[in-house]
Structures are given as structure tokens and as C-alpha cells.
Amino acid sequence: MRYIPNTSEAEKKILKKLGLESFSELISNIPEKFLKDFKIDLPEKLSENEVTTLLMEIAAKNKNTADNLSFLGGGSYDHFIPSVVNFLISRSEIYTAYTPYQPEVSQGTLQQIYEFQSMICELFGMEVSNASMYDGATAIAEAAIMALGKVRKANKIVVSPLIKPEYLDVLEAYLDKHDAEIEFLPENNGITDFSNLEEKLQDAAGLIVQSPNFLGNIEELTGVKDKFSKSKALFIVSSDPIGNAILKTPGELDADIGVAEGQALGIPQAYGGPYLGLFTATEKLIRKMPGRIVGKTEDIEGKDAYALILQTREQHIRREKATSNICTNQGLMATAATIYMSLMGKEGIKKVATLCLNNAHELAGKITALNDFEMAYSNRPFFKEFVIKTPVSARAIVEEGKKQKIFPGLDLGKYKDEWKNHLLIAVTEKRSQVDLDKLVNFLSGFSK
Amino acid sequence: MNVPQDLKYTKNHEWVKVDGDIATLGITDHAQSELGDIVFVELPEEGDEFDAGDAIGTIEAVKTVADMNTPVSGEVTQVNEDLEDSSELMNKDPYGDGWIAKLKMSDDSELDDLLSAEEYKETIG
DSSP, rough: OOOOOOOHHHHHHHHHHHTTHHHHHHTTTSOOOHHHHHHHOOOOOHHHHHHHHHHHHHHSSSTTTTEEEEEOOSSSSOOOOHHHHHHHTTTTTHHHHHSSSSSOHHHHHHHHHHHHHHHHHHHTTEEOSSSSSSSSHHHHHHHHHHHHHTTTTOEEEEEEETSHHHHHHHHHHHHTTSEEEEEEEEEEETTETTTTHHHHHHTTEEEEEEEEETSOOOOOTTTTTTGTTTOOOEEEEOOOOTTGSOOOOTTTTTTEEEEEOOOOOOOOOOTTOOOOOOEEEEGGGGOOSOOOOEEEEEEETSEEEEESSOOOOIIOOOGGGGGGGOOOOHHHHHHHHHHHHHHHHHHHHHHHHHHHHHHHHHHHHHHHTSOOOOTTTTTTTOOOOEEEEOOOOOHHHHHHHHHTEOOOEGGGTTTOOGGGEEEEEEOTOOHHHHHHHHHHHHHHOOOO | OOOOTEEEEEEEEEEEEEETTTEEEEEHHHHHHHHSSSEEOOOOTTTEEOOTTTTEEEEESSSSSEEOOOSSSSEEEOOOOOHHOOTHHHHHTTTTOOOOOEEEEEEEGGGSSSSOOHHHHHHOO
16 A cells, blocks of 8 residues: 655645644544644664565564474364475466456466365365355355354354364354354363254354364264254364365265364465365255355367356345355465375375374474373374473463474463363474474473 | 235235135246246245244345245244246246145134235235
8 A cells, every 4th residue: 555645835735625623633533632642653764675684674573483393283284385386376367366257267276266166176075166265264154144144043053172272262252243152062081072962053154173173183983973863953063174185074974064273285385374164065055155156168179178166146136035145256365275185195195194094193202201191182082283291381382482493382371271281283284304303392391 | 917816915015815814925927027037946944933024035046146035923834846847837837736735723713814816916016
């Protein structure tokens, strides 16, 4: 956005035209109490060179995973991104292209989204995917709203207590304007307790679970859908797209809606994003799906042609009936994910997942061999992330790690007091044996 | 326009056929001709309960989309599943194979508010 200040001459001219004496007269309708304490405390002006130096100094305060050894997870993961991804998405025809208002003109953009949807469907084992959403959190919230729109007279969403806490915040914010409440299932030692589901879901629009859950544990989801077959509630599963390659997919778990954070698919970790929401469903639900969907058809010459489909009804001619007002998608990030998935292929993503699984289990074994460190949920299967019970507070370990350029994991104490000695450790395919040993050596300093 | 004598109508161009406490619902010949080619129908599910005036489904035609409202309250006992693959039945045979759903009525006094064939004919001129 440009900032074009007025010269004092221009200001005088404007005021004269308006028939006013002074600038303060122009803003006289603002109550004085708001103006009294209003001061803009600006530093002295700087030259471009000085500003550049200053901003570089501030930017250098940012910590990143290139200069630090990271075991941070909890929804955002340090996976390897082949340099081809950034090279391709930095091309100006992709990087600068905003969604066209006459989308069918941009056949290339639509074809790319179509390929994205096809790959995501395969990765999730689901029938349909949309063109993407903002991030994993909004994908869950939109899934909840979609369920409320689908299931008549239901005004309750039942949620596992172990979805990512930030996702829950977003879900609550989205549901604030809906006549719907959130009800939690109980926890059972690191996983969700799915007993008495039939009764709990009687008047519910949906059940939301995340697996692997926030604590890294794989939820026991096989057969869960059958436990509430008499209810019309939709089964909403939030998964890890890399994990989908070797774990049961949302499709295999009979999910009605499968969602995920897509950052793991070729998108760098960054506070505030941009990330990528993945959203899939059964074909039966396609007309209730939020966002845009690209379909493939033929033009009058019989050639392949791509078009936005199933979007007109609610977004244009029946806005009052729409369950979502999302009319866009996370285009550039979806492109990055498409390139990542194309490069990796089916086998490549499986290899990434297997490396994560093996690394995580090897590290867990090494850490628990240390004195005073143990698994917080020892009998629970996990994928690439696990919780370690630490002899001192997880916070103290994280703080000490910063000094040694190690991010040992996520301090769960900031979410719950009872978790203050819980450290959530994520391990990706990027971590070498040397990296694992470095963390183990670092942690051994905290054994009593 | 075909307006069978034995049915009841609404001014929104829906018809109701009453058999005991079961009401069969559909849209009129006039409605299908105004909508044009019907390409998709979103049906309610068996067991769904509706109040009179609720939308029980959505009719998607080439040029527009319209709600199908029920003029009577009750529980859906059957839906016309043939419409899922052959929505054109509503164009071809609106009073027969193009029926939409059957409801078990909870208040048959609501039928008194409906139009006779003669009254409906007047509304469509």
C-alpha cells in the first residue's frame, strides 16, 4: 500500500474546499478523550541505507530451522523441500497470478488445481477434494459448519479433546455465530475415549477427531464410524498428509470428511503462514462442500477443458443458503503441494513417512534409555511425534536449548499445567543420526 | 397445462397426493416447465422430520435453483431414489415417476390450507 502524504499547501486547499479552518476541526467528531492520549512516538528519520541495516538487524533476531536443530512439531513440521518446488512457484506466471475472475480463461491454473485435487483424493483415500482452504484449522472449522448444514436439526459438534488446541480456538471462533455447541469426548491416557458414541452423537452434526492426535498418538479409529451408525452425524477426520501414506487414510476409516494441514507437503514453516488447508469428502457430500472445485470436461472440439463446478448455487444465486462464504483457495501453496507430490510420487511420500516413523521410534528409544526420561504414554503407537516426560520442566529444557541452537520440542506446559513436564518431540526425515544423538546428548544433561 | 383433479396444490407450485396419513409430494407440470431441464435433485433422507414450509430438498435446473418446500408437517417415509440418477423424470412425468418424497403427516388439518385443482389453475392463469 502506498503512503502519499499531503503537503501543507495541499492540506490548506482541501480544508478551504471543505470550508474548515483547521485539521482539528475536521476530526472534531472524534471524542476528545481518544485524542488526548494519542501520540505517535516516531524516531528520527533514516536514510534507505540505515533503514536496510536496521531491518536486517531486526530480521536476524528471527530464529529459524536452518540455523537451529529443530524437533518442533505440534502441527507444523520441518520436512525436506526439494529446491525445484521454490524454483517453480517463483516463476512469475505462477507467483503473481491471482485467481482470475473469469476462471475458465486460465486453463493452466484450473488444470493445476484439478491435478492437485486428484492427488489429494488419492492421498486421503477419499472421493472428492476441493481446491484447498486457508489452513488445517479453518479446514476443520469449515467441516464442522458443513456438517451443521448437512444434518438437519442438529446443533452440536462432538470433538476429541486431543485436537490441536489452536484448531479448537479457530473452531470455537467459527461456531460463535452458529447456533451450535461443542461437546468434548473424554480422554483415556493420551487417546480419545470413544465409548457410548451412539448416545453422545444422537443429536450431533459431526464427530471431529485428529489422528495422529496433538500428542502424536495414533487414535484407534477403526470401527469408530460403525459405533454411531444410527446417528446422522458426519465422521470428520483430521490427519497428517505424510502419515496418510503409511497409516490408514481417512477413506479407509470411513470418514465422511477428511481434512488436514498441508504444510508438510513442500511448504516452509512460518509463523502465521501461509499454510494450506486440505479438504476432502465423499462424493455424496460434494454439493455441501465449501470452496471451489475444478472439474474436467470437453470443449466443443472434444478437447480436455477445465471448469469451476458446483460453485454457482450457494455462492452466487443462493447466498443466503450458503454454509460457507469461502470463494477462494490457497492457490500458490496448493501449487507448491502439487509440485511436491509430483516430485515425490506415491513411493517417495511413503519413504518420507517411513523415515519419519523410524527416526521417531529410534529417538524415543534413545531418550527413554536416559535416566529420568520416560514416554508419557508408553503403550500408545505413534507416527513421527511423541511426548516425553521430563525430569525438569519442559520449559526449562526449551529455554536452555535456545542457547545451544537446539529446539528440543514443544513445551506442552503452556497448554495445560498438568503437562508442564511434557515435551512434544517431532522427528522428520531430515534428522540424521548425528542430529538424534545431539538431542539425546543435550537432554542427558537434565538427568538427575 | 396438466393439473390433475385428484391432487391438492400450493401457490408455490407443489402438489400433494393424500393416501390415509401419507402425503406424496412433487412439483407441478407448470413448475417443471418454468424451471426447464432439471439436472439434479437434492432429496431429504428417510426419517427426517419437517414442519410445514420447510425446504425438504433442492431442485437444480440448468438456469436456476429452487427449494422444494413441504406444505405439510411430518416425517419422511420414502424418497424417490430414481431421481438421483434420472432427475429428468420430474420434467417428463411430474405427477407420476417424478414424485419427490412421501411424508407421514403429523397434522392433516394443514391440508385445509391447500388449493384445489381449480384454485391452482387460476393462480397460473
